[in-house]
Amino acid sequence: MEVIVPDTSVIVDGRLTQYLRELGERVRVVVPEAVVAEIEHQANEKRAIGHVGLEELKKLREMAEKGEIELEFYGERPELWQIKRAKSGEIDNMVREVAMELKGILLTGDAVQRDVAIAKGIRVIYLEARREVRHRLEDFFDENTMSVHLKAGVVPMAKKGRPGEWRLTPLREEPLTDDEVHEIADDIVERARRDPESFIELDAEGATVVQLRNYRIVIARPPFADRIEITAVRPIKKLSIEDYHLSEKLLKRLTEKAEGILIAGAPGEGKSTFAQALAEWYSSMGKIVKTMEKPRDLQVAEEITQYTALEGKMELTGDLLLLVRPDYTIYDEMRKTRDFKIYADLRLAGVGMVGVVHATKPIDAVQRFIGRVELGMIPQIVDTVLFIKAGKVEKVLSLEYKVKVPSGMTEEDLARPVIEVRDFESGELEYEIYTYGEEISIVPVKKKGEKAPALKLAERKLRQEIKRFLPDVYTEVELVSPHRAVVYADEFDIPTIIGKKGKRITELEKKVGISIDVKSFEERAMEEGPREKIPVEIEEKKRQFVLRVSKDFAGMPIKFYAGEDYIFTATPSKKGLVKVNRNTPIGRELERIVRENLEVWASI
Known part of the structure; x- marks a missing residue:
């Protein structure tokens, strides 16, 4: 035998x-x-x-x-x-x-x-033969399927449509059994091991990531998942750069100037599809193009070499690319801090970089670099942001570094390094990024009729400092110029704000670097004139007064008046209630008002 x-x-x-x-x-x-x-x-x-x-x-x-x-x-x-x-x-x-x-x-x-x-x-x-199986992953796909979601005990589901316009569709009425999902998973792993065009990207405890030809597959098993699950994603259409109908101005920038590109968008909007088209376009121009991916799932031409994490570390892949020195590198799925640092290192070394990042707004892609690299280096690393939505290039931003006075500020001594973010097609300035105090801020540029963003930022900073100095005092702040602010408070809180011999307000002025006037809410009401009245109901209880307004004003600071006299400012609860203890200055004042039968009303 x-x-x-x-x-x-x-x-x-x-x-x-x-x-x-x-x-x-x-x-x-x-x-x-x-x-x-x-x-x-x-x-x-x-x-x-x-x-x-x-x-x-x-x-x-x-x-x-x-x-x-x-x-x-x-x-x-x-x-x-x-x-x-x-x-x-x-x-x-x-x-x-x-x-x-x-x-x-x-x-x-x-x-x-x-x-x-x-x-x-x-x-x-x-042996090169393979076993026969009843179910294969491809059986769940058709020409319109973007992804398939298989889980034991659940009806198989598929996303059908195209990026930005898809629906989740059940594929059959009966739930999948554990044996069926195990069989499909085993077949995937088997074929990936023997197919030279497929590979197992990750095989860890409870999770396996497989690239099976053009299918990117994640297999999750207990104890990592509650039951065995397979998620498979497949590009349904391969596009060229011509299919995106980009303007001549943008094509010229991508050809001649843009070397630090971010492709941004929400998941499933078509970022990777555009990255593939851009990579092949650069390659067709005679450029050396490489990719950095984990997993390697971009469907690119044979001329483009796809690299993954060398020994599990993208840092080593970056070091190798510095030796290879490609003209452009496509860095897919940048998420962690180390990904942004590797992108920055390669870009500063002279490699043209195209990074793919998740973002819900175009400016969010730039914000991902803040805190990870020095502010002044960002325009050297990123010069163009392409925002993809529903498979189209919806918006393009360009970045430029300048030393200037931020929009809305007027004093020359306030000049500082500013990153200008403009709409590429119109040239309109949309955001400014600069340091204010100790924090880095992305400030939308003033729209017509609005207060300057720089003043809004300074107001927010001043509120934070006042809250730190006076945590128990309600105040409102208005910045009337880059060097002068007015703090409004209740009349009986003003001595607390000013402090003994003006010591506290002087200390606060030194801290924020501007002059501060202190006024009562009553003074402001007189300056502003009459306002629309909000009805107020007063309920007397043993230990407190309960003031009731409409629920529409819940969470909004509103001012309470008796007749023509201002009483105090408070923020109603979700039910529109403001409770005041009788044994407080305001409580005693309310007691007098109720006794004299004066009208109590409120205003925003």
Whole structure:
């Protein structure tokens, strides 16, 4: 009886049982203990190939019980260090020794194992066949499917349509079973291992990331997920740069000037599709183009080399690209701080960079760099932002570094480094980025009829400082010029704000660097004149007064009046209520007002 000695490669992808069924004769299958130990280790690490291997071993046992084969486990169990060095050939060597000792035929799907066995004079059969499966991932896709979502116990779902215009559609009425999803997952892993155009990007405890041709697949298993789940994404259409109908002005910038590009947009809006088109356009112009991706899922031409994380680290990939020195690098899916720093390093080294980032607004893409690189370096790193929505280039921003007085400020001594962010097509200034105090701010430029953004920023900064100095005092701030502000407060709080001999207000003025006037809300009301009255109901309770206004004013600071006299300012609750203790200055004043039957009303 012929002795068959399989290695790990033909067990973890189902080729062994398929071969034995097609063989048509009874053989003795000897599985080395080294193979069992490696599969067990992979399964304990929650790796997909480990679970596939265990299922295959169980099928071998079933075949043996039916008398189709003889099954034996043989040899020594390897040490842990040998299992961990399996990729270096330790386990393969133990399998070859078993085949030599038993004078059997080595069954393998590994080309290196085959060649070493031939060199050592071991009989070997190299298998390329695959097992048949009832369900395959491709069965759930059609020409309009963007992604498929398969989970045990749930009806299979698919996103159908195109970026920005899709719907979630059930694919059948019956929920998927655990066996069905496991079978699909095992088939995906098997094909990725043997297909030269596919690869397993990540195989960690409970999670496997696979690039199967043009399908990007994430397999999640317990304990990482509550049940086994497969998410597969596929580009439904490949576009060229001409399909986006970009203006001549923008094409000229992308050709001649733009070398720090960000492609921004929300998930599913078509960022990666545009990145692919831009990469191939640069390549067609005779530029050397590379990509940095994890996982590698951009569908680009063969001329464009796709790099992933070298030894699991994108920093090493960046170091290698500095040696390669491409004209342009497409950095897909920038999310973490290290991604932005790598992008910045490569750009400052002279490499043209195209980064793909998630953002809900165009300016958000620029904001992702703030705090990660020095402010003054941002225009050197990023000069163009392309915002993608519903598969189209909806907006383009350009960045420029200047030393100037920010919009809305008038004094020359307030000049500072400012990053101007403009709408590229119209040239209109939309944002200014600069340092104010200790914080970096992105300030929208003043629209007609609005207060200057710089004054708004200064007001916010002043409110924060006053709140820090006077946490228990309600105030309102109005900045009337870059050097003068008015703080409004209740009459009885003004002495607290000013402090003894003006010490507190002087200290605050030094802190914020501007002159501060203090006025009462009553003074402001007199200056502004009569306002629309808001009805107020007063309810007397044993220990407090309850003032009730419409719920429409909940959360808004409103001013309360008695007759023509201002009383106080307060913010109503969600129910439109303001509660005032009787044993307070305002409570005693309200008691007098109620006793004298004066009209109480409010105003914004």
